[in-house]
Amino acid sequence: MSRALLRSALGLRAPISRLAAPAVPRATPSPFSPAAAAAAVAATTPALTSVRLFNQTAQHVEPSQDPAVLLSSNPASSSPRQQPPQQPQEAQQPAQPPRPLSPAVRALLPVLAAQPGHYIRIHIHGRPFLVTEGDSVRLPFRLRGVQTGDVLRLDKASVLGSRDLTLKGAPYVDERLFTCRAVVTGVESEPMRVMIKKKQRCRRKKHVKSKHRFTVLRICEVRVNGEVANEA
Amino acid sequence: MTVRALQKISVARNGVGAFVLQCKKMDLHYCDWAGSSKGMNGFIKSLLPKFAAAHPQIEFNVSPRPAKHPVIIAHYINGREKAVCVRNMEPFEILKKAELLRDASGEKLRRVTKPVSSINESVRGIWSPYHGEGMRV
Numbered sequence: 001m002s003r004a005l006l007r008s009a010l011g012l013r014a015p016i017s018r019l020a021a022p023a024v025p026r027a028t029p030s031p032f033s034p035a036a037a038a039a040a041v042a043a044t045t046p047a048l049t050s051v052r053l054f055n056q057t058a059q060h061v062e063p064s065q066d067p068a069v070l071l072s073s074n075p076a077s078s079s080p081r082q083q084p085p086q087q088p089q090e091a092q093q094p095a096q097p098p099r100p101l102s103p104a105v106r107a108l109l110p111v112l113a114a115q116p117g118h119y120i121r122i123h124i125h126g127r128p129f130l131v132t133e134g135d136s137v138r139l140p141f142r143l144r145g146v147q148t149g150d151v152l153r154l155d156k157a158s159v160l161g162s163r164d165l166t167l168k169g170a171p172y173v174d175e176r177l178f179t180c181r182a183v184v185t186g187v188e189s190e191p192m193r194v195m196i197k198k199k200q201r202c203r204r205k206k207h208v209k210s211k212h213r214f215t216v217l218r219i220c221e222v223r224v225n226g227e228v229a230n231e232a
Numbered sequence: 233m234t235v236r237a238l239q240k241i242s243v244a245r246n247g248v249g250a251f252v253l254q255c256k257k258m259d260l261h262y263c264d265w266a267g268s269s270k271g272m273n274g275f276i277k278s279l280l281p282k283f284a285a286a287h288p289q290i291e292f293n294v295s296p297r298p299a300k301h302p303v304i305i306a307h308y309i310n311g312r313e314k315a316v317c318v319r320n321m322e323p324f325e326i327l328k329k330a331e332l333l334r335d336a337s338g339e340k341l342r343r344v345t346k347p348v349s350s351i352n353e354s355v356r357g358i359w360s361p362y363h364g365e366g367m368r369v
Contacts, residue, residue, distance in 0.1 A: 117355040134245045135350040148335045149251050163356055183247035186254065187335040190343055216337075218247030 053145025054152070101174065101228065108165060109177065113226035115162035120180055120222050123156040123172070130159075133222040138188065143215040146184050152217070154180045160224065176228045181221040189213045243351055253289050254337040257307040258330070261297035268319035272302035275323040283330060290334065304330060308338025 101109075112118075121130045129137050146152065155175040160167040167173055190212055197206040246252055262276060263269040276294055284292045297303070301319040304326070308314070314333055318326045361367060 117352075119355040129348055131348055132350060132352045132355060134248050134352060135348050136245075137348050138344055140347060148253065161355065183251050185247050185251065186337050187332075188337060188339070189341060191341040218245065218251075220248045 051145065052147060052150070098176065099174070101177075105167065105177075106228075109167075109224070109228070110226045112160075112162055112165045112167060113224040115164065118160065118162050118222050118224055120157050120161075120178065121159040122154045122180055123158060124154070128158065131219045131222070133219055135219045136185070137182070137217045137219065139215045139217065141215070142187060142213045143184070146215070148184055148186050150184045151220070152182045152184065154182060162224075177225055179221060179223045179225065180219065182217040182219050185216050185218050187213050187215050252309070253287070253334070254308050254310070255290055255306050255334050256309055257291040257293065258333065259293045259295070259305040259307075261295060261300065261303050261305075263296060263298055263300060263302060266299065266301065269302040271321045271323050271326055272318055275318075275326040279323050279327050283327065287334065304333060306333035306336070308336075310338040312338035312340075314338070 117132065119130060119132045121128050123129075124139060124143070125141075127140070129139075131137060157173045157175075157178060157180065158169050158171060160169075160173050160178050167177070190210075192209060192211045195208045195210070197208065198204070246254075260272070260276060260280070262272045264273070280292070280294070284290070301317050303315055303317050305313055305315045314336060316329050316333060318329055321329070
């Protein structure tokens with residue numbers, strides 16, 4: 001019985017008919033639906049890279065997706081497309097009142113927004129990247145939990161500037177003041193490099209191969225909000 | 233003096249407006265006799281239908297290639313191809329290779345030192361010794 005389950009999970013045989021019913025979401029492997037979780041598949045199946053993370057904030061849901069999406073039993077990796085409305089409220093901490101902006105910032109923010117060009121120093125996992133709109137950023141790591149084509153809204157920025165004005169955050173700029181969006185355009189890899197380790201007077205050479213993969217983003221929007229709507 | 237427009241060639245920036253997946257076609261070759269194609273046959277039967285349905289922008293072409301190892305050849309918009317031999321792999325390993333090919337652009341692998349590449353002019357302008365605070369002697 002367990003051997004049959006193992007073989008059907010590995011895809012070597014057609015799935016058993018009673019397990020293929022869609023009413024039993026836990027037994028049907030569905031690695032490509034947006035609601036897939038590694039926990040929903042049999043324990044012997046290796047985890048796939050199709051899990052989407054970054055679901056702390058309520059996401060913009062495209063209405064054109066098919067409604068027959070399997071919800072996983074694991075709440076931590078729920079669907080970014082069809083998130084139940086109660087979940088963002090449970091996941092967020094009790095909302096702190098927004099800190100008021102200083103009068104200098106409030107006075108000069110429309111001037112900054114009116115200037116023709118802007119740059120922003122965004123932070124991804126703490127690492128800074130100085131970008132303008134339309135730039136392509138090849139991160140020095142592979143960003144997990146995203147798929148090609150996803151749109152990320154970056155909220156950590158330490159410097160937001162234009163030709164004559166610069167807004168510095170301590171350590172980050174208030175996220176109500178700007179909007180920065182990036183699209184994941186793909187994952188590229190470096191050429192294979194081989195490190196040869198050898199000691200003197202010993203003939204043995206150890207070859208260590210490396211071929212790292214890196215996520216590539218395209219910054220599609222950098223915008224300074226000239227007026228902040230919800231000010232304290 | 234007439235007002236004339238500056239002539240500029242438009243440069244494609246995939247993602248700024250619409251995002252277009254760079255992989256446009258995948259050829260999958262399998263063999264019914266070779267033992268190295270067992271995983272590929274299982275992949276085509278079990279995992280490929282959903283993978284193909286999830287990517288309607290990629291054209292999938294499945295054809296037998298007798299007495300050869302199984303291979304996936306991905307064609308990209310810039311005209312290049314990437315072939316990955318998937319001999320002796322399990323279906324889920326082949327799925328990972330297919331996802332690798334889907335995420336790649338067709339560019340050759342090259343070592344990149346600087347993370348940000350941009351075609352925009354500098355926002356703050358080029359430094360000049362005559363403007364700003366000047367030099368104190």
